[in-house]
Amino acid sequence: MSTYLVFGATGSVGRRVAERLAWRGAAVRATSRNPEAAKLPQGVEVITPDLGAPGALDDVEAAFLMWPFHSAERARPIVDALKRRVRRVVFMTGGGALPGVAPEEQPNPVARWHATVERLIEQSGMEWTVLSPSTFMTNTLWWSDQIRAGDSVRGAFGSLAMTPIHEDDIAAVAVQALTKSGHEGRRYTLTGPEVLTQAEQVRLIGEAIGRPLRWEELSLEQERARLLADPDFPDGFVDELLDGYTKMAAAPRPDVTSAVPDTTGEPATTLSAWAAEHTADFGGGQR
Numbered sequence: 001m002s003t004y005l006v007f008g009a010t011g012s013v014g015r016r017v018a019e020r021l022a023w024r025g026a027a028v029r030a031t032s033r034n035p036e037a038a039k040l041p042q043g044v045e046v047i048t049p050d051l052g053a054p055g056a057l058d059d060v061e062a063a064f065l066m067w068p069f070h071s072a073e074r075a076r077p078i079v080d081a082l083k084r085r086v087r088r089v090v091f092m093t094g095g096g097a098l099p100g101v102a103p104e105e106q107p108n109p110v111a112r113w114h115a116t117v118e119r120l121i122e123q124s125g126m127e128w129t130v131l132s133p134s135t136f137m138t139n140t141l142w143w144s145d146q147i148r149a150g151d152s153v154r155g156a157f158g159s160l161a162m163t164p165i166h167e168d169d170i171a172a173v174a175v176q177a178l179t180k181s182g183h184e185g186r187r188y189t190l191t192g193p194e195v196l197t198q199a200e201q202v203r204l205i206g207e208a209i210g211r212p213l214r215w216e217e218l219s220l221e222q223e224r225a226r227l228l229a230d231p232d233f234p235d236g237f238v239d240e241l242l243d244g245y246t247k248m249a250a251a252p253r254p255d256v257t258s259a260v261p262d263t264t265g266e267p268a269t270t271l272s273a274w275a276a277e278h279t280a281d282f283g284g285g286q287r
């Protein structure tokens, strides 16, 4: 039986990809730096993420790849290892990598290293599909401490419009591209079903948990200080996030795409439905 490799299988999307494949009865090999703690479905083989290790790619027909690294240094060895053994790769890109723009012309380092991986994959001779998702709904968990503690979320860019996507919808598209033909050579821009400002997202989470929530706007400087003081938020990501939001705020409102329903045959999941799955993370209706 052919095997599917899921790289980054404990991540918010990779876990859903591994689960969806396992539930279909497929043979799944998944990577984690800590296989004992991976908590993946029974039957999933968990290995460390060294794709050059003996046996790592035995019988692998198709691989899901995401990029957890903070540079493109490992792009060539990883893509080379895959292309020697694997027929098909589905790569989840990110960081605002612009389609059709060379890595060196990309607007920021995160986009540059994702675009580098994209280019290597496209030149590899493997069948490839690139998934370019919008903001993950899981990012709203950054607000969970504030929501547990009070009725407002403090932050900058409350009117910033996004098209948040459920991580499981990304995984559903990935599984289609891994297991079915017809997606080769395609780069899908994946979005959720609605355009929502950050303030609207907070309101919808409030409705899901049965408690009115409001957005409290901070200046950019206040928000930078708040994030730097947050022990759970990586300091190195603060300016990257705020610079990204500044650029998004100056850009046209994003559009919803039909790539999720077109690929999976199911409508993309709303933020209200996602939030209903996560009420416990936000403290439910209790305080």
Ligand SMILES: NC(=O)c1ccc[n+]([C@@H]2O[C@H](COP(=O)([O-])OP(=O)(O)OC[C@H]3O[C@@H](n4cnc5c(N)ncnc54)[C@H](OP(=O)(O)O)[C@@H]3O)[C@@H](O)[C@H]2O)c1
Pocket: 007, 008, 009, 010, 011, 012, 013, 014, 031, 032, 033, 034, 049, 066, 067, 068, 069, 092, 093, 094, 095, 132, 133, 134, 135, 136, 139
């Ligand atoms: N968040 C967003 O809004 C958004 C939007 C579009 C695109 N993206 C892109 O999505 C990607 C992140 O995906 P995600 O949120 O699903 O990931 P995640 O939840 O942060 O999980 C990261 C995964 O990578 C593995 N990992 C971490 N460091 C590793 C290393 N040094 N070597 C090998 N494996 C490593 C982790 O496994 P172990 O810890 O078990 O080893 C885990 O499975 C990024 O490329 C980002 O640019 C994000």
